[in-house]
Amino acid sequence: xxxxxxxxxHILGGGFVSSSLExxxxxNSIPHSVLGRRxxxxxxxxxxxxxxxxxxxxxxxxxxAAISRIRDNSQVSFQKNVEMVRNVVNSINxxxxxxxxxxxxxxxxxxxxxxxxxxxxxxxxxxxSLSKIVGEYFTQIECEKRRVxxxxxxxxxxxxxxxxxxxxxxxxxxxxxxxxxxxxxxSSQTKRDYVDVEDLSRIVYELLxxxxxxxYNVASGKSYDLLHIAKKIDSFFPASGIVEQYTEETNRAxxxxxxxxxxxxxxxxxxxxxxxxxxxxxxxxxICQYT
Numbered sequence: 001x002x003x004x005x006x007x008x009x010h011i012l013g014g015g016f017v018s019s020s021l022e023x024x025x026x027x028n029s030i031p032h033s034v035l036g037r038r039x040x041x042x043x044x045x046x047x048x049x050x051x052x053x054x055x056x057x058x059x060x061x062x063x064x065a066a067i068s069r070i071r072d073n074s075q076v077s078f079q080k081n082v083e084m085v086r087n088v089v090n091s092i093n094x095x096x097x098x099x100x101x102x103x104x105x106x107x108x109x110x111x112x113x114x115x116x117x118x119x120x121x122x123x124x125x126x127x128x129s130l131s132k133i134v135g136e137y138f139t140q141i142e143c144e145k146r147r148v149x150x151x152x153x154x155x156x157x158x159x160x161x162x163x164x165x166x167x168x169x170x171x172x173x174x175x176x177x178x179x180x181x182x183x184x185x186x187s188s189q190t191k192r193d194y195v196d197v198e199d200l201s202r203i204v205y206e207l208l209x210x211x212x213x214x215x216y217n218v219a220s221g222k223s224y225d226l227l228h229i230a231k232k233i234d235s236f237f238p239a240s241g242i243v244e245q246y247t248e249e250t251n252r253a254x255x256x257x258x259x260x261x262x263x264x265x266x267x268x269x270x271x272x273x274x275x276x277x278x279x280x281x282x283x284x285x286x287i288c289q290y291t
Contacts, residue, residue, distance in 0.1 A: 007058035007097050008032055012042065012088065013065030016163050017102060017197065021062055024201035042084040045091070052091040059095055060208060063088055063139075064102040069128040070166060081131035082138070089142035098149040098213075100204065101139040103132040105156045105217060110252045115259040118154070118215045125251075136215075149213050153204075156219040156258065160197035160278070161285050169194060169279070172230060173287055176237045184243060188227035191255040193219040196278040206267050219258035220272045232276065236283045 009025050011018050014036020025032035041047055042065055065084055067077040089099065108116055109123030124130040136152050143150040159167035165174035168185075175183040200218055207216070230243045263270070273281075 007060045009062055010055070010059045011035070011062045011064070012040070013063070014038070015064065015068070016160075016166075017064040017158070017200065018062075019162050020160065020197040020201050021064070021204065024198070024205065028205070030205075042087055043080060045087045048087040049091040052088075052093055052096070055093065055095050057095060058097050060097055061088065061092070061099045062102075062204065063099060066102070066131070066135075069106075069126070073126055073128050075127060078127035078131045081128075082134045085135040085138050086142075089138050092142070092146060092148055096148055098151065098208070099139060099143055100151045100153060100208075101135055103136050103152050103154045104129060105154045105219070105256070105258075107133050107136070107154060112253070112256075114253075114255065115257045116217065116219075117259045118217055118262055151207055151213060152215045153200075154215065154217045155195070155200070156217070156256075157192050157194040158197050158200060159194055160282065163197070163286075165286070168192075169229065169233070169282070170286070172233045173236075173282065176233055177287055180237070182230040182234045182237075182243045184226045184230050187254060188230070188243075189225050189254060190252075191223040191225045191257070193221070193223045193256060193258055194229075194275070195220055196273045196281075198278075199272050203263070203267065203270065206270055210266060212266050214262075216263050216266075217258050217260060218263070219260055221258055221260040221264075222275075223255060223257045224275060229275070229279075232279050233283075236279075236287070 009030055009032035011021050011032060011034045018034060022032065022034045040051055066081050085101065105116065106129035107122050107124055108120050110125050112120050122133055124133055139150050139152060157168060159169040163170045165171060172182050175181060195218055203218060234243055
């Protein structure tokens with residue numbers, strides 16, 4: 001893939017998404033830097049401001065940094081997530097050409113009207129999703145005040161290489177490998193849209209290349225029930241042959257589906273990796289190294 005971008009990517013965060021963006025940038029010769037918690041404390045406004053003042057070349061800021069729901073979903077984590085975004089957007093200077101804020105489809109709540117579009121009503125149900133809405137607000141308001149372009153990506157269920165088996169699909173693989181069963185949490189008929197993190201990196205690149213702006217749901221447009229995915233994963237482990245099904249009380253809708261016409265319109269040539277190919281790749285690169 002030819003690099004058509006002149007600004008450098010400035011990736012803030014040291015997690016799963018950041019590592020995938022870094023890998024993509026290296027592979028495609030995109031000038032970039034990655035700053036995790038060890039390199040910069042995004043909760044310290046003075047340090048963040050000093051850092052941005054040191055940026056002297058055209059730069060695109062990618063902001064996936066956040067305290068995940070898995071780590072903490074409290075008022076404290078809400079305040080920290082909001083503070084990190086606010087400190088970044090309040091520190092941007094004239095060398096910052098665009099900011100990409102990584103949000104979540106959780107902003108639509110547990111039971112949105114289907115199919116979900118970028119115009120679906122927002123109804124956060126917890127501190128994590130509320131922090132994403134506030135982060136979106138700060139990104140839009142402060143960028144427009146400074147005449148900086150912005151993109152907000154609302155992510156659905158991500159999985160892929162280097163997720164440390166913490167994604168839902170990663171956990172299924174982990175249970176199949178370690179416990180010889182594929183554990184399905186929730187109803188086996190629950191339908192969700194899952195995106196390979198490598199597709200996310202390609203989407204970021206294409207949106208930047210095409211000078212796109214605005215809010216996008218990052219979803220494939222195809223929802224799969226968990227039992228279907230569990231059976232696919234089970235097929236990689238012939239010795240297991242069992243799919244365990246658990247049910248738990250939840251207020252979440254059984255099915256979430258997305259209308260991705262906006263993404264298709266702006267990236268008409270983009271093709272998502274198939275679920276089968278992505279699961280095969282995950283097994284070979286993430287699991288086989290332990291066997």
